[in-house]
Amino acid sequence: MIFAIICKDKPGHLDTRTGTRPDHVAFLNGLNENGALKFAGPFLDAEGKPCGSLVAIEAEDQAAAELIAAADPYALAGLFESVEIRAWNWVFNNPENA
Structure with missing residues (x-):
């Protein structure tokens, strides 16, 4: 099953990131090598x-x-103000269904 990990950084913690x-x-990269990573990237602020x-x-x-x-180095460094983990169904543009 695919899970979306949605994280919000603590304000003023760009240096930690x-x-x-x-x-x-x-x-x-380790998650990607073992096939667990589907996609990832940062959210961006107005700047x-x-x-x-x-x-x-x-x-x-x-x-x-x-x-x-919990094993993500960002989480271990205390970067996140909040973390939400939700089951997700990749319907459109899923490369595994191409």
Whole structure:
């Protein structure tokens, strides 16, 4: 099942995001290598600066998705003000259905 991990950064934590980004990218690359990562990218504020994240992953269930989200270096660094994890159905433009 696919889960969308929707994260909102704490205000004023752009330095935390920037400093942790290499570890976060390595984490996502690992998810990608094992087939769990579907897509990912930052939300942007009005100035075009990152202010959150959207990460879509394949996981067995909600509990497994929560473990993956908690292991993200951004989460471990305390970047996020909030994290929402929701089951999601990729209907349109899913490359697996092409």
